[in-house]
Amino acid sequence: MTATRDAGAGRPELAAYAAATGLPRRLRGLLCLDDFEAAARRHLPRPLFGYIAGAAETNRSYLDNRLQFDDYAFVPHVMADVSRRTTETTLFGRRYRMPFGIAPVGISAISAYRGDIVLAQAAQAAGVPAVMSGTSLIRMEEVAAAAPGTWFQAYLPGDDSKLDGLIARVAQAGFQTLVVTVDLPVWANRENNVRTGFSMPLRPSLRLAWDGLVRPRWLLGTFARTLLRHGMPHFENSFATRGAPMFSVSALRDTTGREHLNWAHIRRIRRQWQGPLVVKGILHPRDAQAALDCGADGIVVSNHGGRQLDGAVAPLRVLPRIVDAVGGRATVMMDGGVRRGADVLKAVALGAACVFAGRPFMYAAAVGGREGVDHALKLLGDEVSRNLAMLGLDSLDALSPDCLQARPR
Numbered sequence: 174m175t176a177t178r179d180a181g182a183g184r185p186e187l188a189a190y191a192a193a194t195g196l197p198r199r200l201r202g203l204l205c206l207d208d209f210e211a212a213a214r215r216h217l218p219r220p221l222f223g224y225i226a227g228a229a230e231t232n233r234s235y236l237d238n239r240l241q242f243d244d245y246a247f248v249p250h251v252m253a254d255v256s257r258r259t260t261e262t263t264l265f266g267r268r269y270r271m272p273f274g275i276a277p278v279g280i281s282a283i284s285a286y287r288g289d290i291v292l293a294q295a296a297q298a299a300g301v302p303a304v305m306s307g308t309s310l311i312r313m314e315e316v317a318a319a320a321p322g323t324w325f326q327a328y329l330p331g332d333d334s335k336l337d338g339l340i341a342r343v344a345q346a347g348f349q350t351l352v353v354t355v356d357l358p359v360w361a362n363r364e365n366n367v368r369t370g371f372s373m374p375l376r377p378s379l380r381l382a383w384d385g386l387v388r389p390r391w392l393l394g395t396f397a398r399t400l401l402r403h404g405m406p407h408f409e410n411s412f413a414t415r416g417a418p419m420f421s422v423s424a425l426r427d428t429t430g431r432e433h434l435n436w437a438h439i440r441r442i443r444r445q446w447q448g449p450l451v452v453k454g455i456l457h458p459r460d461a462q463a464a465l466d467c468g469a470d471g472i473v474v475s476n477h478g479g480r481q482l483d484g485a486v487a488p489l490r491v492l493p494r495i496v497d498a499v500g501g502r503a504t505v506m507m508d509g510g511v512r513r514g515a516d517v518l519k520a521v522a523l524g525a526a527c528v529f530a531g532r533p534f535m536y537a538a539a540v541g542g543r544e545g546v547d548h549a550l551k552l553l554g555d556e557v558s559r560n561l562a563m564l565g566l567d568s569l570d571a572l573s574p575d576c577l578q579a580r581p582r
């Protein structure tokens with residue numbers, strides 16, 4: 174279903190729901206994660222919406238990330254007393270209320286006021302993990318203080334001394350779990366960014382100004398408010414020290430020079446990083462094995478939401494092989510296309526300890542700030558709990574491939 178601007182207009186069932194929820198007006202018609210996309214499209218300037226929504230080249234991987242969940246159907250049990258069911262999961266010794274979390278999303282504070290903090294605090298309140306992006310515009314120290322327990326995601330600087338400095342800073346800031354994203358040796362070809370006028374660095378132009386003017390709630394509530402209260406956004410967390418301003422050409426230089434990175438860099442980080450180390454962006458079982466050999470505690474099976482190699486396999490399709498290769502020696506997680514409780518449970522049934530979603534929570538933060546993300550997390554959590562009941566299971570441990578039937582292709 175698509176989101177309605179004014180919940181319940183001409184739809185009595187929605188009006189009743191809206192009144193019962195006590196949600197702010199702008200969130201009332203949003204009944205599932207997909208609904209946030211349409212709301213964000215109306216709220217954000219075209220280049221910013223396009224940056225979040227877009228993927229690489231033909232969108233093959235992006236689209237397949239949704240279709241992958243259709244490979245399986247549930248085979249539920251009935252009459253199983255699910256009244257005491259729990260959706261809890263343990264990751265790196267910590268208990269979480271749900272087996273899903275918020276994926277790292279770059280430059281979130283330009284689409285949502287104080288985006289990184291909003292996302293991290295909402296996740297903390299809901300008892301789920303959130304991963305702060307290293308390509309972010311709020312100092313990591315502020316986010317760690319505002320929401321202790323948040324995970325930090327790093328893109329590796331190409332040079333070793335900068336790499337060591339960044340890792341030392343992340344530890345000093347108080348993060349315990351480090352996620353290193355490894356599927357970005359070069360920037361992908363994201364033609365859609367060119368078409369919508371998004372660039373990194375953002376180049377001021379008449380078109381950009383016009384795109385902002387026609388979205389006054391974003392212009393005043395996010396952009397102007399950020400500039401007035403916090404000054405020009407900088408890339409704050411790419412290195413040990415502050416990076417370039419968002420509207421500067423050196424911003425581009427700061428995000429290149431990663432082509433030579435290899436597993437030795439992960440081993441180098443492992444020697445330095447004391448806490449759980451997660452490698453994000455694995456699709457090949459041999460790479461899962463390599464990450465383990467380097468001492469990783471966890472991996473995220475991911476094609477970067479279809480934003481890197483177009484045509485890269487959808488993560489759920491390789492998840493069973495990777496779970497097999499890992500053989501219980503590390504925590505296997507997954508992201509890409511997760512929009513429903515049913516998606517979460519299918520991934521868990523195939524061996525994921527947790528899944529992450531990126532775009533939906535970013536849309537929620539843009540449209541509704543903290544309340545928006547709270548609402549999105551609750552919608553997904555309710556779906557997980559409800560579906561677990563209808564599967565006739567009382568815990569995630571009871572989920573296994575036996576609960577699924579592969580659909581013939």
Ligand code: FNR
Nearest residue numbers: 225276277278279306354477478509510530531532
């Ligand atoms: C991302 N992703 C990402 N990943 C990462 O490791 N560091 C980052 O800074 C970003 N930035 C980023 C920005 C935006 C706008 C999007 C949509 C995604 C990828 C992200 O963590 C995750 O892998 C995907 O978003 C998962 O796919 P879905 O849930 O968006 O379908």
